[in-house]
Structures are given as structure tokens and as C-alpha cells.
Amino acid sequence: MTARSPDLFGQPRGLAFLFGTEMWERFSYYGMRALLTLYMVKYLLLPENRDRVLGLDALRGIFESVFGPLDAQPFASQIYGSYTALVYLTPVLGGYIADRWLGHRRTVIIGALLMALGHFMMAVEHLFLFALLALILGNGAFKPNISSQVGTLYAPGDARRDRAYSIFYVGINLGAFLAPLVCGTLGERIGWHYGFAAAGIGMLIAIAIYHFGAPDLPAEMPRAATAAPRAPLTRDDWRSIGSLGLLCVFVAFFWATYEQQGNTIALWADGYTDRAVNLLVWRGEVPTTWFQSLNPFMIFAFTPFVVALWARQSRRGTEPSTLVKMSLGCLGVALGNLIMVAAAYEAGATGKASPFWLFAYFAIVTMGELYLSPTGLSFVSKIAPASLLSMLMGVWLLTNFAGNFLAGWLGSFWSGMDKGAFFLMIAGIAGAASVAIFVFDRVLRPRSLL
Template structure:
């Protein structure tokens, strides 16, 4: 009887009732939750580096630009790194539904901590937001999939497209609202608005959970009591070691932000290396799977280079927008945080164009290979930083350059993103060994972690005299272009490693 009841509930949740644009009603819940979560995340992000580097007289933390951008990079890296334990917690302890609710509450609390005018509360808030984002990000997309009758449900792709639009809608609106309040009224009021946004998303989620699939409440691989004790023991040992180490550093008066950035950045680089080493050594992998993983490493490394540059849209480009770019265009004035709305705007406009383009090319038998698309993405992200080099040169001597420079840079970057990011998600599922099929998406996100951690270490090491200079942008732009050319040149070798996957 219990099984029959569950199946009945499943049909209600995923059946033919067209209550939200022809999709299960639960999609509206997840769509609005993600819209508000992205609203809070991108609104806070639009203010983050500008606030940290602003003068104390203007209410900021007056950090060096290099340190502020490094903090941003390592924070962003941790959001994606923590998606791995976030998925584990849902699978082994709480189930996706409760994990997302917990993540949303932690994010909300983190944003309200940012609203407290104290540096200790500010950095604690970043920690909470990173932890909560890891819990939420890892599982909300999975719950979208739960709404449909398996991978062959004809509504499934459309559902994810609608969900993806929710992400970009929140990301587009956030800088316009939160950015304006933060820069024009009060920094901490802006951060508080981000907390209110997440609170609205959490309320929407809790009210609409009855429309979600029963599968989202299931703990798919419950942890055994023995495993729980082992996990708690290891976690306790690591926490105790960290507490002792940082207790000594703080007690001796030597603590600085660098003491947090360096260990976290090195860990963010080491984790992907350890993960791939473990997979490669797995004796259960077939020779074909091992070869495919060797091919996948090329894409992973390329993605890390891409995200290293792309994610600076919220750091070095934010500083350039604030300090070197005119705050008006055609007589209309706006705060620098508004530039953060360009990328989601471009994505919403261009994503359907790229989807049509790939389909049209495939019908003619001219669809570029995955390697070629990745190479093009690297060329675009490299070109964007060469344009930034020119923009920085134009801004020499304190000149405020036209906003069109950044509008072009973000357009080039978005074009690169649309040729690499969706393709990367696809090739990850295609090349994944059967044993690691459910883990590979989390491993793909580690490319973001690795790229951002490299950026954080470079920014901290180079200092204010180099970070944001013409040479800073030129070297990274040329590096990405060289990586793109190298990847395209090696496409034959990579194709052989991929086997029959294209």
C-alpha cells in the first residue's frame, strides 16, 4: 500500500498537469527559489570587491585591490568546491529537499551577517554563504530532474531551459536593485537586501515543497552508523587541527587575510588533482573509460583557464568599472555595479541563437567538434582580456573611459561562455565512467574551483602594482589564446582518447 501511495504521489508531481508553462507545478517553486537565490548571490557579488577596496571614509574596508580580488576569487572557488560535500550530504544524510532548505537558510543568515558593519561579521558572512551555496547549488538542479518521468520525458529539456532562465533573470535584476542601493545609499543596506531576497526565495520554497517530487525527499544511499562515526571522527580531527593552527597564528599576532587565502587556494588546486588521481587508479575502470578520462583532462584544464579569466568579471573588471569607467552613457547615469547585469542579459539574448546555430550546423553535418568549441571559447576569453588591455591603456592618466569598452568585453566573454560552458556539461556526462556517472558533474565544477584558486594566488603574489594593469590583462589574454590554439592543434589526439564520443 505504501508503495502504491508513493507511485500515486509521483504521478501527481510529475504527471501531465500543466500548471506552470506546461510543466509540473513544482517547477514554479524551484524556478522562483533559484531566481531569488541568484538575485541574492549576484547582488552581493556586484558589491563585494568594490566594497572591500573602497576607502574607510566611504564606508568600505580599504583593502588593497589585489587582496580584495584574491578574497573574491577564493570565495567563488569555495562555492563550487563545497558543491561536492553538498551533494554527499543530500545523498547520504538529508535528501535533496531538506538539504536545499538548509542551504537557503544558511545563505540568508550569511547575507544578514554582511549587513553588520564589522569586518569579522563580514568575513563570517562570506563563509556562511559559501557553505549554504554548496548545499543548495549541488541539489536544486537534481530536484528539477526529479519532476519528470525519467530522461526521456519530452518536457525535461524545456524544464531545464526555463529553470536556466530563472538563474539569469535573478542575476540580471540583482545588480540593478542591490547594486544601486549598496553604492548610492549604504553598503550594508545593499547586503541586507540580498538577505531579504534569499528569505523570499526560502519562503517560496517552503510553501511550494508539497508540489515537488517525493524522490527529492529520499536519502538515496543512507549512511551507516559506522560510517557516520568515521566521518565525524575525521571531521573533528581536521577541525581541531585547523583550530589549533589558527589559534597559534592569531595568538601570536601574525594573522592576516593571506593566512586564509593561501591554504584554501592550495586546497582548491589539490582537490581536483587528488580526485582525478583516484579515478585514474581505480582498477574497476575499463581501458576505454580510462582513455576517455585522459581525454576529459584536456577539457578540464581548458575550462580551468577559461574560468580563471571569466570569473574576474566580478573582481578586476568591477574595480575597472568603478575607478576607470565613466558612470554615464548618452546622458544616463548609473552605478558601476550595473555592468554585472550585462552577462545575464547577453546570455538570455544569445543562448537561443547558439542553440539554433548548433542544431543548424548538425543538420548540415558541419557541427564543430567539442574540442573546436572549447578552443573557440578560450580564444574568446583571451580576446576579451586583450580588449581590457586596450581599455586599461586608454584609461591611463586617470581618464574615465566610455562604458562601451566593458560592454564589448562582456559580450566577447559571453560568446565564449556559450561555446564552452554548456558543451562542457554535455561532454562531462558523455565521457563519465559508469561508476562515477553521478559524481562527474561535481567534478566538472572543480574546474571553476581550480581556475579561481590559481587567480587568487596570482593576485595575492603580484600585488597592487600589477593586478589590473595593462600587462596583467595582456599576459592572461595571451595565455588563454595560446591554450586555445594548443587545444585546437591537439584535437586529433584528443579525439582518439575520446573514442566514439563526439
């Protein structure tokens, strides 16, 4: 019997299995996320339902002790922001546990099982907060260790690594594209709990793919090697870690503005967008959650063109540096929100805005994401000391923690602000982050860190 080739389409075979695993995990995550704010505002936090949730009154008391009295929408935004923030805090712990004790593979499996349990628990209203806790802990174990395995498929200096992360990012967004169409439609049209259960099934498929692809995944370090004393970090290592930490502060503001998509942008699509469709074959309203498929669809539609552009710029010696790409990413979110300022003006005049404003918003914001997010993952895999790779991948994900927490707080202003002023505020924050990262690049480039 002929041994199968270690490569597939010019990349290690393991990349295909990591791609599939991440695709279905993201299907489950974004399927649940597409429904979360609408589920709380339209059902769970209504007076007749909120007493069913164990611990909800205590959580409301905690939030109100900090932010004052909260109506249903601000409370939902705070829960949404806290949940999406904490799923990016726990990866620091998950990465540390994998690096020191369990290894990447075991930690990924534990995280995947916890997430599957959490999605199925979402179908039981009483267990809502416990389901969120299981998802938070599961994501913390899963996320940094699946991402770091992509980098370990390649030898140091392998030029395919950057392309691999872009391919991997397509897998993330393919799952995110399908999730609102499947889970969102089930949740909005049939019942919220059916949408959450579909997310759980997606997580089980991810586990099966990862298990099947185990022979082609990077080998774990021997236990003795893992437990051995590590070489002390060099001056360059500490300088790289310090630069990464400072950059995280600026990138957090990108995520604070970008992550309005599942929060206030979902509310805009639901309440201020003309969703009526009148076609020869079908008439009706487009489900609100379908708009959340636009961003991931555009990710895998635009990625080949962005990668080709960077390759062409590289041949000409004009490819932007890593940090300039990130600065442009923040600028894209700023411009996208300026488009929504115009949409708010139309809605104020006519009652409902055209859905094409949202198409334009998602197109610009998606380009911004492509310039920042996969570039950041590749950047961490390049500069992190090998002994701290998973933990520093988790530290990088802390930018999402801080950004999502801030996104929830910003979203709590939605119901009390003029919508044009709200989008202008978000654009201003993203624009300031763009300028800060650009200046950071000017300062660091002479030291050849990036």
C-alpha cells in the same frame, strides 16, 4: 478537481520551480558579489575600519606569509578570489552528502538557510568573515543538488534535457542581471549593508519558491536504495570520469580569466571608465555595479539565438562537438580581453575610456560563456554514472574553485601592472586554454567519448 498537467510549455512543471529557485539564489549571490570588492577597497579595508572585523588580521597574516606584503587592493582581490573559489569547492562535499545520506531536497534547504543567514550577517562588519564562511558552506550544499535535479526531471535519452539546461541557465542570469541593479544601487547609494540585506531577502524568496514547488520536483530515492551497495563502476564509467577530470584542468583557466568581471573589471569600471550620463531626464554617474548587469542581460538576450544556431547546425550535421564549443568559449574570453587592451590604450591617452569598450567586452565574453558553461552542465549530466551524479556535478564545479582562486591571485597584480599589459596577460591565458581544449577534442573524438 482536475489534476494539473505534469508539463508546462513543453517542459516538466518542476523545471519552472527550479528555475525560480535558482534565479533568486543567484540574485542573492551576485548581489553580494557585485559589492564585495568595492566594499572592501572603499570601506572595510581602510585603516580606520579594518580592526572591526574579527579574524581579519589573522587572515592577512596567512596571505602575506604566502604572497608577501599586501596593500588594500591586492588583499581585497585575494579575499574575493578565495571566497568565490571556496563556494565552488564545497559542492563536492554537498553532492556527496546528498547522494549518500540526506537526499537532494533536504540538502538544498539546509544550504539555502545557511546562505540566507550569511547574507544577513554581511550587514554586521564584525561578522564579515563568518558571513563568508556561512555562504561558502551553504552554497556547497545548494549548488550541485539544485543543478542535478534539473537532469533527473527527464528520462534517459530525452532530447529536451539540453534545452532544459539552457532554460535553467537563463534563470541563473535573470537573477544575476537584477542583482547589481537592486543590491548594487542600494549598497553604493544608500549604504553597503542595505545591499547585503537585500541579497538575504532574495534568498528567502528562493526558499519559499522551492518549498511551494516541492510536489513537482523529482522524487528522492528511498533510503534503503540509497544505502544499498552500488554496482561497481565499469571500464567506460572510469574512462568517462578520467576524461572529465582532465577536462576540468583546462576549464579552470577559463574561469580564472572570466571571473575577473567581479574583481579587476569592477575596478576598471570604477576608476578608468567614463560613467557620466547627460540625458534630458537625468544627469549623473552610472553606479559602478550596473556594469555587472551587462553579462547576465546578454546571457538571456543571446541564449535564444545560440540555441537556434545549434539546432540549425544539428539539422545540417555541422553542430560543433561539446569540446569544440568549450574551446570557442575560451576563445571568446581571450578576444574580450584583447578589446580591453584597446580600452587601456584609450584611457592612457585621455584619462578615461568610453563605456562602449565594456559593452563590447561583455558581449564577446558572454558568447564565450554560453558556449562553455551550460554545455558543461549538460555534459556532466550525460556522462556521469547515475550513482555519482551529484558528486561529479560537484567535481565539475571544482573548475570554478581552481579558476576563482587563480583569478584572485591574478587580480592581485592589477595595481602594480600597466593595465594594457594586464589584459594582454589574461587574454593569453584564455587563448592557451582554448587551444588545449581543442587538442583534447582531437584526441578523444576517435574514441567516441564525447
